[in-house]
Amino acid sequence: MATVESTKTFEREDPRQQYCLQNSTSLEKCQMDLIENTLKHPLAGMLGSLDVTQFCSNLIRLIDARQILDVGVYTGNSCLAWAVASRPEAKVLAMDVTDQYYAAVGKEIVEKSGYVSKIEFHFQEATKTLDGLIANDRKSSFDFAFIDADKINYRNYYEKCLQLIRSGGIIAIDNALWFNRVLQQEKDASTTAIHELNLHIKSDQRVYCTLLPIGDGLMLVFKK
């Protein structure tokens, strides 16, 4: 097993963060290989924070999630992590508007990892994939959802995932602090979308929530 290393600049530069990662469960070699390959990609900043990926893997283990939604594949870091963390018969439905990053960086590693049969990829607009699942009677049939795609659509992803998740299931929303921009007075469109979703979730009577300051902020939503 490879040791957990940091991926984001703010993780690499913070000794406290380093210590936490070094004393958390290690990732499998296929995950570390995928991370290393992704760090060479020009858009490596899109790679999920390691502490978030690691923590969500343990949530998946905790609730024994078997039907998992992954909104935003990029090179495959998050969907591979959910496939590793879940039991062999579990399925991860991974969606992205494009397969270009996955095809160029992650595909070969994921296909050799032994976990690829657990992942079903849908490369099109994520709202279309989620609407298709809702129309196909998959409401309340998923245990865990990870939202990490375009921020402007976060509210749409949240509402659709909430329909698809069962009572007692979890929705994890990444980048909930958006590099602390949610704290600033002036907000661009993505920051406003994230901030308004945080406020909406906080007052949403259908769920309990905790906004954690790990990675770039992780909003955890527990469906009542």
Ligand SMILES: C[S@@+](CC[C@H](N)C(=O)[O-])C[C@H]1O[C@@H](n2cnc3c(N)ncnc32)[C@H](O)[C@@H]1O
């Ligand atoms: C931050 S990256 C995902 C990172 C990944 N979850 C990880 O852990 O490394 C965001 C991804 O969302 C995808 N995306 C952007 N707009 C989208 C849309 N409308 N529908 C689906 N995916 C979209 C991008 O192509 C990109 O791959």
